[in-house]
Amino acid sequence: MSTASMEAALLLAGILFMLGLLSVLIRRNIIFMLISVEIMLNAAGLAFIVAGTRWVQPDGQVMFIFILTMAAAEVSVGLALIMQIYHQLKTLDSDAANVMKG
Amino acid sequence: MELTFYIAAAVAILSTIMVITRYNMIHALLYLVVSFMSVSVVFFTLGAPFMAALEIIIYAGAIVVLIIFVIMMLNMTKEDIQREKEWLKPSVWVGPAMLSAILLAELVHILTTSNPAQTEALVAVDAKLVGLALFGPYLLGVQLCGILLMAGIVGAYHLGRQKKKVIHRFLQERSAAA
CATH class of the missing domain: 1.20.120.1200 (NADH-ubiquinone/plastoquinone oxidoreductase chain 6, subunit NuoJ)
Structure with a gap:
């Protein structure tokens, strides 16, 4: 792989991460915030794959598998929390959930 | 390619x-x-x-x-989509967008001005090497992933369970009888 391609791939990972971060910052809907976290995790995994390809080592892909596992566990627990919040507060507004005592 | x-x-x-x-x-x-x-x-x-x-x-x-x-x-419903439209005003997203753009510009600057490495041919890391690494030096990580998934299942079951709201204990008896 040429170095220009590697830098372009890292740049793509950076742009995707930035878009996910921006979406976490500007959205108030809690499901959209969860989706944005998924975008950011995906971008981090892309950076790992690029690094693994650059140095021809399998470690990057191993880390991507770990990130995938973590994202799956995270989204299941997060969705359960979202459903619990929706049943308690009847809204998906993340600002409504600023008090611990539901 | x-x-x-x-x-x-x-x-x-x-x-x-x-x-x-x-x-x-x-x-x-x-x-x-x-x-x-x-x-x-x-x-x-x-x-x-x-x-x-x-x-x-x-x-x-x-x-x-x-x-x-x-x-x-x-x-x-339609009202939720409408409320979503009200939440995403330009006054909400302009500030974070500018700050994120500054961070991205810094990242682009770092990536483009770094010292260039030598050019190499594309070498694919095939799945066999990944499997050997997963069940060799990363064996502990695989087991920890299994524990994490187990914790995810138990946590999702525990958090997602909906308890029936009972207003009064007489109503509780009635709902239990019905």
């Missing part, structure tokens, strides 16, 4: 922008599927075909479908 990479990268960025600007959650999730698929094409061009398959199966196949099912259970 080079051109494929750039096209897939452009599709990934465009579809991700569409994800974060939609008002309807289902539309955003469909664009998210497109984004994950184009990232998987990027993985394929980078020489990681097994990871490309995993990306489609787990991200686009499992995680997005899970979120879609939860959205279907929440019964979103």
Whole structure:
């Protein structure tokens, strides 16, 4: 792989991460915030794959598998929390959930 | 291969922008599927075909479908989409967008001015090497992943269970009898 391609791939990972971060910052809907976290995790995994390809080592892909596992566990627990919040507060507004005592 | 990479990268960025600007959650999730698929094409061009398959199966196949099912259970209406439109005013997103753009510009600056490494040919890291690494030096990590998934299952079951709200204990007896 040429170095220009590697830098372009890292740049793509950076742009995707930035878009996910921006979406976490500007959205108030809690499901959209969860989706944005998924975008950011995906971008981090892309950076790992690029690094693994650059140095021809399998470690990057191993880390991507770990990130995938973590994202799956995270989204299941997060969705359960979202459903619990929706049943308690009847809204998906993340600002409504600023008090611990539901 | 080079051109494929750039096209897939452009599709990934465009579809991700569409994800974060939609008002309807289902539309955003469909664009998210497109984004994950184009990232998987990027993985394929980078020489990681097994990871490309995993990306489609787990991200686009499992995680997005899970979120879609939860959205279907929440019964979103037209008013929710309207409220989403009110929440996403320009005064809300201009400040964070500018700060994120500054961070991205710094990242671009660092990546473009770093010392260039020597050019190499594309060497694919095939799945056999990944499997040998997973069940060799990373064996403990695999087991920890199993424990994490178990914790995820138990946590999702415990948090997702809906307790029946009882207003008074007489009503509780009646509802138990009925």
